[in-house]
Amino acid sequence: MLGKTAGGLFWMFRYLERSENTAxxxxxxxxxxxxxxxxxxxxxxxxxxxxxxxxxxxxKHGSFEGPLVVDFLLRDPENPSSVVSAIEAARSNxxxxxxxxxxxxxxxxxxxxxxxxxxxxxxxxxxDLPHVLELVRQRSALVRGALHGSMxxxxxxDFARIGTFLERADNTARILDVKYxxxxxxxxxxxxxxxxxxxxxxxxxxxxxxAYRWLTGGEIMPMGIAxxxxxxxxxxxxxxxxxxxxxxxxxxxxxxxGMRHRCHDMVAALHAGLSGQTIxxxxxxxxxxxLTGFLRDIAALGLQIEQDYRFYG
Amino acid sequence: xSGEPRFFDEMRSGDAPRPPYAEYDRWFRAEDLSRLRxxxxxxxxxxxxxxxxxxxYGAAEADERxxxxxxxxxxxxxxxxxxxxxxxxxxxxxxxxxxxDIYHRQEILRAGRIPKELVAQNDxxxxxxxxxxxxxxxxxxxxxxxxxxxxxxxxxVLEDNARTPSGVSYMLENRETMxxxxxxxxxxxxxxxxxxxxxxxxxxxxxxxxxxxxxxPVVAVLTPxxxxxxxxxxxFLADQMGAELVEGHDLRVVDGRIAMRTxxxxxxxxxxxxRVDDDFLDPLIFRPDSLLGxxxxxxxxxxxxxxxxxxPGTGIxxxxxxxxxxxxxxxxxxxETALLQNVxxxxxxDPSALAYVxxxxxxxxxxxxxxxxxxxxLVGPAASRKELAAFRExxxxxxxxxxxxPTLALSTxxxxxxxxxxxxxxxxxPYVLVSPDRIDLVPGGLTRVALKRGSLVxxxxxxxxxxxxxxxxx
Numbered sequence: 001m002l003g004k005t006a007g008g009l010f011w012m013f014r015y016l017e018r019s020e021n022t023a024x025x026x027x028x029x030x031x032x033x034x035x036x037x038x039x040x041x042x043x044x045x046x047x048x049x050x051x052x053x054x055x056x057x058x059x060k061h062g063s064f065e066g067p068l069v070v071d072f073l074l075r076d077p078e079n080p081s082s083v084v085s086a087i088e089a090a091r092s093n094x095x096x097x098x099x100x101x102x103x104x105x106x107x108x109x110x111x112x113x114x115x116x117x118x119x120x121x122x123x124x125x126x127x128d129l130p131h132v133l134e135l136v137r138q139r140s141a142l143v144r145g146a147l148h149g150s151m152x153x154x155x156x157x158d159f160a161r162i163g164t165f166l167e168r169a170d171n172t173a174r175i176l177d178v179k180y181x182x183x184x185x186x187x188x189x190x191x192x193x194x195x196x197x198x199x200x201x202x203x204x205x206x207x208x209x210x211a212y213r214w215l216t217g218g219e220i221m222p223m224g225i226a227x228x229x230x231x232x233x234x235x236x237x238x239x240x241x242x243x244x245x246x247x248x249x250x251x252x253x254x255x256x257x258g259m260r261h262r263c264h265d266m267v268a269a270l271h272a273g274l275s276g277q278t279i280x281x282x283x284x285x286x287x288x289x290x291l292t293g294f295l296r297d298i299a300a301l302g303l304q305i306e307q308d309y310r311f312y313g
Numbered sequence: 314x315s316g317e318p319r320f321f322d323e324m325r326s327g328d329a330p331r332p333p334y335a336e337y338d339r340w341f342r343a344e345d346l347s348r349l350r351x352x353x354x355x356x357x358x359x360x361x362x363x364x365x366x367x368x369x370y371g372a373a374e375a376d377e378r379x380x381x382x383x384x385x386x387x388x389x390x391x392x393x394x395x396x397x398x399x400x401x402x403x404x405x406x407x408x409x410x411x412x413x414d415i416y417h418r419q420e421i422l423r424a425g426r427i428p429k430e431l432v433a434q435n436d437x438x439x440x441x442x443x444x445x446x447x448x449x450x451x452x453x454x455x456x457x458x459x460x461x462x463x464x465x466x467x468x469x470v471l472e473d474n475a476r477t478p479s480g481v482s483y484m485l486e487n488r489e490t491m492x493x494x495x496x497x498x499x500x501x502x503x504x505x506x507x508x509x510x511x512x513x514x515x516x517x518x519x520x521x522x523x524x525x526x527x528x529x530p531v532v533a534v535l536t537p538x539x540x541x542x543x544x545x546x547x548x549f550l551a552d553q554m555g556a557e558l559v560e561g562h563d564l565r566v567v568d569g570r571i572a573m574r575t576x577x578x579x580x581x582x583x584x585x586x587x588r589v590d591d592d593f594l595d596p597l598i599f600r601p602d603s604l605l606g607x608x609x610x611x612x613x614x615x616x617x618x619x620x621x622x623x624x625p626g627t628g629i630x631x632x633x634x635x636x637x638x639x640x641x642x643x644x645x646x647x648x649e650t651a652l653l654q655n656v657x658x659x660x661x662x663d664p665s666a667l668a669y670v671x672x673x674x675x676x677x678x679x680x681x682x683x684x685x686x687x688x689x690x691l692v693g694p695a696a697s698r699k700e701l702a703a704f705r706e707x708x709x710x711x712x713x714x715x716x717x718x719p720t721l722a723l724s725t726x727x728x729x730x731x732x733x734x735x736x737x738x739x740x741x742x743p744y745v746l747v748s749p750d751r752i753d754l755v756p757g758g759l760t761r762v763a764l765k766r767g768s769l770v771x772x773x774x775x776x777x778x779x780x781x782x783x784x785x786x787x
Contacts, residue, residue, distance in 0.1 A: 001575055001576050002557055002559065002563055002573060002574065002575055002576075003563070003574045003575060003576055004559075004560070004562075004563050004574070005557075006576045092539065095364070095539050095544070095548070096539055098364075098548040098552065098558075099548055099551045099552040099556075099557070099558045103363075106364065107362055107363065107364075110362060110363075110364045111362055114361070114362075155576060253576075257576070257577050259577065309576040310574050310575070310576060310578075313562070313574070
């Protein structure tokens with residue numbers, strides 16, 4: 001497989017994952033605004049922070065108002081994490097690697113692009129927002145379904161999955177990290193209802209609210225939620241799950257190519273680090289420090305994969 | 314010509330269908346127009362979803378457009394086709410012989426059959442190719458011959474495409490679409506298949522592998538990238554052939570071979586089916602600013618390390634000034650009279666021809682010698698007085714840059730409009746594969762159709778559409 005093709009598959013699925021995560025983030029922010037009877041500026045600001053777009057946002061807008069934030073995250077072509085940008089980039093990478101995709105995957109991607117371009121042609125009115133966010137998630141799920149149902153399980157599939165889980169690990173860690181600041185005081189005084197709502201936002205952003213309730217019988221415990229989102233390997237958007245998948249897929253490549261690279265050592269170290277962790281130790285060490293370190297490791301792993309598999313040269 | 318010109322309609326002669334269309338006509342008469350119109354819209358959705366689009370040069374933004382598809386097929390009888398095929402084969406054989414000659418002994422120039430300066434002063438002539446014999450002696454691995462029809466037995470070659478003829482993906486997707494939409498037609502009418510074109514292309518390319526090739530030839534398609542107007546076709550053909558789709562920056566010279574950067578290191582390529590123009594192929598030899606090519610590829614090519622398809626320098630054979638000599642070229646190399654006719658052509662470099670052309674500008678079609686795609690072309694009868702005057706100036710300024718031809722009474726095939734069937738002008742581009750051991754033709758080719766009533770310009774960049782082309786099993 002061409003290095004360029006591997007890189008194209010990797011980025012196609014990173015962007016696809018990003019479009020879905022951005023939609024979830026907006027959904028969580030929107031929900032918060034509804035529950036609190038009007039948006040709180042800090043709440044929307046934290047949504048922007050999670051998307052890593054504070055500077056870009058402030059360059060265009062003076063204040064964190066719900067409609068502006070939503071539009072920036074959904075439709076702004078200058079925001080590289082907006083749904084529009086992500087889906088455009090996903091499709092552009094798909095065109096680049098079209099020879100490595102089945103017709104089903106290509107068509108699902110192309111149709112996602114057409115449907116979302118149409119849905120996001122104009123600013124989305126509040127009553128239509130839930131439907132549009134659902135559309136983003138559905139379209140992403142369709143591409144993923146086509147991938148699972150039709151692609152050969154070879155190196156191409158592995159690169160697609162590696163892109164997916166690298167992006168997911170990054171996004172989940174960001175969500176937690178941003179919420180950490182909002183939640184900082186509540187770690188000392190666990191249990192006030194307002195902060196519980198904040199923690200629920202975390203669950204909602206990672207589509208984990210039902211699973212968590214099911215596992216814990218509905219008790220909202222900040223430490224429990226952090227444990228669930230960081231360490232629970234049954235939870236498909238958790239850090240532990242994403243890292244385990246990265247280790248698996250990189251392992252398949254190692255076996256298929258008969259070649260071990262630096263990225264394999266890095267993912268092994270990351271994996272071992274998470275497996276031996278407890279949530280108590282993480283909080284003792286400092287959640288923010290832990291997450292910052294994790295984000296740095298994930299970024300380094302991404303760069304190493306690019307080099308080891310010659311995406312660019 | 315006086316009064317309304319009459320055109321040869323390929324579907325109907327008077328009220329009766331011509332024989333190749335008899336069964337289709339029966340089917341069509343029993344169909345419901347609104348159902349067909351719905352099908353026609355379905356086809357558009359299908360093309361859009363599949364991403365069969367092209368980018369338009371000069372459009373305001375990087376716009377992806379569909380080439381309109383018309384659901385009424387263009388039908389040729391097996392007999393009509395085999396006659397054409399013989400003529401095409403002869404012409405393509407002559408083109409290859411001409412190219413070999415022009416880059417070696419230049420017998421045809423010595424014999425005085427073509428003026429020397431027409432070759433020597435031609436930008437399409439590549440001095441770097443002098444003395445180079447491509448692997449297997451094949452210059453034009455893929456050729457597109459553009460044909461028009463004016464009567465029952467009258468076909469003309471409008472132009473030869475010996476560089477990188479495009480459009481074959483539309484031929485394949487048009488058939489695919491028709492099979493999906495009207496399966497019943499294909500059980501009623503026996504149409505010769507075209508779907509094995511990619512397999513045949515691969516076989517043909519592999520048969521031209523270079524001396525350095527050991528084992529199963531590795532074929533790759535070289536594209537300028539996703540912004541190229543024909544990118545869809547490049548990826549489509551690579552996909553269908555099971556070949557890699559590469560860009561210049563994926564390639565480099567490694568141990569005397571052209572190699573592509575894979576996830577496991579560099580792997581040599583034997584045959585490069587390039588869809589990049591000569592000028593951009595090798596910045597060391599041609600345009601130094603090109604980022605689309607591979608530095609050093611030309612030296613490797615000359616040393617037999619890689620096959621480039623089509624060979625560099627084939628443009629000298631499809632140059633519009635050379636075109637007018639094609640009957641002589643065919644005769645010179647095959648010893649036979651050309652089976653396919655040329656359209657009579659005035660070379661404006663010749664003062665008496667120029668005088669004639671200027672006098673009859675409003676009746677003629679004038680083309681740039683090196684142009685393609687319908688850009689920079691004048692259709693006299695359709696031009697306004699202002700356009701004629703502007704073109705006259707260009708013509709006088711650089712006469713050698715132009716040729717002129719009579720406005721041909723192109724045949725028509727109906728398209729489906731809101732009001733039902735309506736005749737529109739068509740041309741035909743069959744695709745020819747050349748390998749060291751054979752010349753291979755897929756039955757039919759791409760029919761392009763001018764969608765505007767009365768228009769004679771079929772180019773997709775100028776509002777033309779396409780049709781599925783059927784060759785019947787007689």
